[in-house]
Amino acid sequence: MQSVNEVQLKINDYNDTIFEWIPYYQIVDIKDLSNTIYLAKWKDGPLYWNGKVYTRNLENKAIILKYLVNAQNITNELLDEIIAYYNKVEVYGISQDPDTKYYIIIFNGDQYLENCCVCEKYYTNAKRKWCKPCQINWLKVNFTNWTSENKQINNIIQEVQLKINDYNDTIFEWIPYYQIVDIKDLNNTIYSAKWKDGPLYWNGKAYTRNLENKAVILKYLVNAQNELLDEITAYYNNLQIYGISQKPSTEDYIVVLNQEQYIKIFCNKCTNKYVNTEYKWCEACQKSYLKKKFTNWTSDNKQIDRLIQVMQLKINDVKDIIFEWIPYNQFSDIKEIGKGGFARVYSAKWKDGPLYWNKKKYTRDSNKTVALKCLNNSQNISNKFLNEVEAYSINNLNNTDNSGEILKIFGISQNPDTKDYIMVLQHARGGNFNNWLNNNYKNFNWSYKLKVLNNIINGLKEIHQKQYGIKWRS
Numbered sequence: 001m002q003s004v005n006e007v008q009l010k011i012n013d014y015n016d017t018i019f020e021w022i023p024y025y026q027i028v029d030i031k032d033l034s035n036t037i038y039l040a041k042w043k044d045g046p047l048y049w050n051g052k053v054y055t056r057n058l059e060n061k062a063i064i065l066k067y068l069v070n071a072q073n074i075t076n077e078l079l080d081e082i083i084a085y086y087n088k089v090e091v092y093g094i095s096q097d098p099d100t101k102y103y104i105i106i107f108n109g110d111q112y113l114e115n116c117c118v119c120e121k122y123y124t125n126a127k128r129k130w131c132k133p134c135q136i137n138w139l140k141v142n143f144t145n146w147t148s149e150n151k152q153i154n155n156i157i158q159e160v161q162l163k164i165n166d167y168n169d170t171i172f173e174w175i176p177y178y179q180i181v182d183i184k185d186l187n188n189t190i191y192s193a194k195w196k197d198g199p200l201y202w203n204g205k206a207y208t209r210n211l212e213n214k215a216v217i218l219k220y221l222v223n224a225q226n227e228l229l230d231e232i233t234a235y236y237n238n239l240q241i242y243g244i245s246q247k248p249s250t251e252d253y254i255v256v257l258n259q260e261q262y263i264k265i266f267c268n269k270c271t272n273k274y275v276n277t278e279y280k281w282c283e284a285c286q287k288s289y290l291k292k293k294f295t296n297w298t299s300d301n302k303q304i305d306r307l308i309q310v311m312q313l314k315i316n317d318v319k320d321i322i323f324e325w326i327p328y329n330q331f332s333d334i335k336e337i338g339k340g341g342f343a344r345v346y347s348a349k350w351k352d353g354p355l356y357w358n359k360k361k362y363t364r365d366s367n368k369t370v371a372l373k374c375l376n377n378s379q380n381i382s383n384k385f386l387n388e389v390e391a392y393s394i395n396n397l398n399n400t401d402n403s404g405e406i407l408k409i410f411g412i413s414q415n416p417d418t419k420d421y422i423m424v425l426q427h428a429r430g431g432n433f434n435n436w437l438n439n440n441y442k443n444f445n446w447s448y449k450l451k452v453l454n455n456i457i458n459g460l461k462e463i464h465q466k467q468y469g470i471k472w473r474s
Contacts, residue, residue, distance in 0.1 A: 014049040020093035022106055027065065027095060034118055038065040039109065046092050062109030063092065067102050129204055130167035138207075139164075139171070148174045153244060153253070156228065167202040173243035175256050180245060183218065190271050191218040192259060199242050215259040216242060219271075220252050228253055239265055279359050281318035286362075290315075290322070299325045303381050304412060304421075307389060322355040322362065324411035326424055331372065331413070346372040347427060354410050370410060371425040379419040389423060 007019045022042065030040040045058030090108035097104060116123055116131035124132040139161045148154055153174070160172040175195065183193040198211030221231060232241060232255060240258035247254060266273055267282035275283045290312045299305055304325070311323035331348040338345040353368035378385060389412065408426040415422060 017090050017092060017108075018047040018054065019091065020047070022093045022095040024095050024098055024104075027063070027106075028060075030065065033064075036067040036069055038067070039063075040065050042092070042106070064107040064109050065095075066105040066107065067097070067100075068105065069102055124165070125167050128167040128202060130202055132165065135164065135207075136162055146174050148244065148246065153228070156232065157244060160232065170240050170242060171200040171207065172241065173200070175243045175245040177245050177248055177254075180216075180218065180254075180256075181213075186217075186268055187271055189220040189222060190268075191220070192216075193218050195242070195256065217257040217259045217262040218245075219255040219257060220247070221255065222250075222252050228255075231255060275316065276318040279318045279357055281357055283316055286315065286357075287313055289362075297325050299412065299414070301381060303386065307386055308412065311390065318357045321408055321410055323409065324355070326350065326411045326413045328413050328416055328422075331370075334372065337371070342376055344374045344376070346374065348372050350410075350424070369427045371407070371427045372413070373423040373425055374415060374418075374420050375423070376420065378421045381421070385421065 010016075011018065026043045027040050028043055030038050033039055040063050041060040042063045043060060044056050045061035047054040047056055048058070050057075092106045092108065095104045095106055096102070115121065116129075116134055118134045119131060121131065121133060124130055139158075143154075143158055148157070157172055157174055163169075164171065179196045180193050181196055183191050185191055193216050194213040195216050196213060197209050198214035200207040200209055201211070203210075219231070221228060228244070232244070239261040242256040242258065245254040245256055246252065265277055267280075267285055270282060270284050270288075272282055272284045275281055294305075294309055299308070308323055308325055314320070315322065330351045332351060334346050334348045336344060337347050348370055350368045350370050351366065353365040355362040356365055375385065389409065407428060410424040410426070413422040413424055414420070
């Protein structure tokens, strides 16, 4: 056991706290925080070293009073408890309530407020006065105040509730169905609704509700009690899930979700997760849309039609090109820019332009400059031609200077006079490499040369990976 005097004599430095007996009349403005914990002010305040002597100038210092109930006598255990506190937080000293005779430990108010008033451990979140052990204990005590009348469901809810780690974590709940109003069908098993009382939130002191008529999404799990935990886990990792309810008439369970988050992440047509949440682009819905449009166009050649359909259904990102059959009358301002043994290349303006996604639907980038690769004597479709077209990339049309990539392909057309087929390609603004080199050689330094060389290597690598045919000329 250590005496109070011994504690005082532990000081080692000028800024160590002088442990004191503090007369009770020095304690004013006492406010109850939690049963045995009070906020107060110490009139004279603690001693501090001013460079010459100990003095006091922290008048009305904020302090915390910890009442030691039924501790009217100084015992070894009492002193040990005081010493234990002294080793953890700044303890100013001891006082005694003259009415109850209870001894009081007096702490630095600023420092002690970082500790939970109930369990006296450090707050998990001191700014919000939120203590994880205490809130988990509160949830456990509250288990008896609600029931889904299904032991398995109760266990699921309890398990999820006890996963909370911070004040702003959602308290997963059993939500009585009568709490859900203004229900509107969105897609068979998905409904929008309002939750009358709204979810629990931490107000700095306790959990309460003030989000009345909170907009929610209801995900009905038809005959799916066994998959309920998997469904909850899947949603829990993606967005805020408020809890579970049950429709009395069908006994189907319902997952209740944050509506604002849901509509940002999940497609309101098919309920699949958006591939691109920023652009609200759903791969499943867009492929379905393209399939429905198959009957709206034709090249009058089954092989070409089938190829275009295959290419269209390769899309998996919002920036992927929608490969199309492009009528030849869509092209204007056609100019030859190159030729080889098997093809001639032209620049042209595509009147309607390619499709692109504008966050709501596909629209067109009109008067788009494109390259037309006209294949000589290609009136009869060969597998070689089909393979070459299919090998071109439609993925991620997002580079502005074409560096490091081979050209993208927009679709196929046909010259009505010669019947030759045409590959409609992304236009390289600098023309072929020789033209580009002649126009830009003055800007070349070693750093730029290495960059260009690296881009060429990457392009050749992609060509070989896609097994394009390359004909070298001496």
